[in-house]
Amino acid sequence: MKTATMLSGWLFGFFFICCIVGAADYLRRNWVPRFSTFWVLGAMVSLAIVFAMTWWTTWKRRRTARAWGVTASLTNLSIPMYMTYVAHRRLTGVGWEMIAISAFSLIAYSWPDSERDSPTPEGDDSTPQ
Numbered sequence: 001m002k003t004a005t006m007l008s009g010w011l012f013g014f015f016f017i018c019c020i021v022g023a024a025d026y027l028r029r030n031w032v033p034r035f036s037t038f039w040v041l042g043a044m045v046s047l048a049i050v051f052a053m054t055w056w057t058t059w060k061r062r063r064t065a066r067a068w069g070v071t072a073s074l075t076n077l078s079i080p081m082y083m084t085y086v087a088h089r090r091l092t093g094v095g096w097e098m099i100a101i102s103a104f105s106l107i108a109y110s111w112p113d114s115e116r117d118s119p120t121p122e123g124d125d126s127t128p129q
Contacts, residue, residue, distance in 0.1 A: 004108035005069065009058025011101060012051045012072050019048035050075055069109030077102035 023044035030037055054072040057065035080095040091099075 004104070005058060005065070008069060008073075008105035008108045009055050009065070011105065012058070012069075013055035015076065016048050016051035016055055019044050019051060023048065047075065066109050066113075069105060073102050073106035073109060077106065
């Protein structure tokens, strides 16, 4: 499952770049000092931070990568669910792809790590006899 986790981490790195570019484009097109402008930019930057932390902790193999991965997966899954159930819009191909990627990432980050959950402490290569 390490390969799936690393793949998901790099996908969230790509989502981070998409959020930053989208926020910059939104700011360039809609720069009017209104509350709604700051609300949208705040949401985009918050998503970018969650995705960036997921990519960084996965890439550096930190212990917190699992928590950041589950958070990013659930956040990414909530966007098409909001569009479907609250905004009452039909999902396009991109919406279904986001659901599939988010579900794959959620499974990858939630899957128990057999090496981390092993009863022998790390660094102890002795086998019981």
